Amino acid sequence: MNMRLKLLLPLSLSFAFSAAADPLFRPIDTPDHIYAGGWEHFVGGGLAAFDCDGDGLVDLFAAGGSNKSVLLRNQSTQDRVHFVQDTPAALNLTAVNGAYPLDIDNDGFLDLALLRVGENLLLRGGPDCSFSRFEDIGFTAPDRWTTAFSATWEGEQTLPTLAFGNYVDRSDPDGPFRACDVNDLYRPERGPEGDRYAAPSQLAPGYCPLSMLFSDWGRNGRADLRVSNDRHYYVDQGQEQLWAMDPTPRLYDINDGWQDHRLWGMGIASRDLDHDGLPEVFMSSMGDQRLQRLSNGADTPRFEDVPYALGTTAQRPYLGGDGRPSTGWHIAFGDVQNDGRDDIFITKGNVEQMPGSAMDDPNNLLLQNPDGTFAEGGGPAGLASLHRGRGAVFADMNNDGLLDIAVLNRRAPLEIYQNVTPDSGGWLSVTLSQPAPNVNAVGAWIELDDSSQIDTREITVGGGHAGGTAGPEHFGLGKAKDVKIRVIWPEGAVSDWTKAVANQRLTISR
Secondary structure, three states: OOOEEEEEOOOOOOOOOOOOOOOOEEEOOOOOOEEEOOHHHOOOOOEEEEOOOOOOOOEEEEOOEOOOOEEEEEOOEOOEOOEEEOOOHHHOOOOEEEEEEEOOOOOOOOEEEEEEEEEOEEEEEEHHHEEEEOOOOOOOOOEEEEEEEEEEOOOOOOOOEEEEEEOEOOOOOOOOOOOEOOEEEEOEEEEOOEEEEOOOEEEOOOOOEEEEEEEOOOOOOOOEEEEEEEHHHHOOOOOOEEEEOOOOOEEOOHHHOOOOOOOEOOOEEEEOOOOOOOOEEEEOOEOOOEEEEEOEOEOOOOEEEOOHHHOOOOOOOOOOOOOOOOEEEEEEEEOOOOOOOOEEEEEEOOOOOOOOOOOOOOOEEEEEOOOOOEEEOHHHHOOOOOOEEEEEEEEOOOOOOOOEEEEEEEOOEOEEEEEOOOOOOEEEEEEEEOOOOOOOOOOOEEEEEOOOOEEEEEOOEEOEOOEOEOOOEEEEEEOOOEEEEEEEOOOOOEOOOEEEEOOEEEEEEO
């Protein structure tokens, strides 16, 4: 299959790379913003990253909880990460827990799904970061406490399938424990005027989800819905969930190979770390962080924990003097040194005043070693904030080829860190584009061959904790000067392998 490969802003940089450079981040001056509120905002606190004004730089939308949410416009130069607050009226809202960007109507402008305590919103993006409610696709939302979201395209739909995860049922007089709400699934229906959303169907039972992710876990051609649930409120009888997206969705169970997993699930992310072409799944929690892999290949959804010796558990603070268990929230994968190995960033922070959990709980930066194990690098890298971290963004904010970090904190200021790692390796930034519907190719797979290994990347919407990123896929290349790349598009069409030179931003069009 043919594809067009377009170079954007080519950089003629020469990298000195003999070994992995020690990562280094510098805090930058950031517009004042705090995520706050009572118990309905103990969880949530998501950040969304997306280019809403078409200048090639990712802007940030930050939930506010009881404070108003804000939009931060990106005015960075290649030498300096810089944001200014410029919030349109449509985004100047309270009761927002988080947000996810995606192009719902395939018009080239990224839209926003807002998760709220109350009515969730779908906001249509327009020129120069303008937003308005969708009025013509039939979407209505009940009054719930929503804390999780994911989206995918199924078959020939012109609108995406949307999943909203709802936390505790606030109307239950016997709550909050054992009072988890049901979750809502919106599948578009074909009508004489095109696809529209009817009232949602319910995914029940619900076990108080804090993260969801549509993913083709076995690369079988269909995205199923992984749900990570908070055991603190379901208390018993619950577990982590994987919904098979049949015409009538059903839960995978022991007969399918699914194993019971119970944890205080907070965030979720997936990435192929061992280069076998199948994604591992990482879930943050109170206590152990759970990295799991498929134990039977792609045959069944049987996941097992990776060995403790891999170094991904991150169960206690690594500095600050508090020896109680950690509380993990947002999880993001990315190569901070561009050494060709994905690292892991995890935000940490006590829910509020939980006495069994650490109060001084720094964010983690787990650096991948050449042998595939991970070692903590957050302290020396300058990322060991002791605020109550919640949502995060891991993206190249100034287009210099290095991944920067933003963290939204509970009852403490938003933090943004510029990656200033010296002597880093090469990189490639890849954006996919295809004709409508699903113009950003959600569900596609990118394969990148650097002659020593093949990196595999799935394009998804969801996961993290209450917020996500819509933008280029970043690959660290180490010492490789050129690579081969191909795309397996949604519905399975496969492009030819194409050569790409390091240190470029590419758009690959179907």
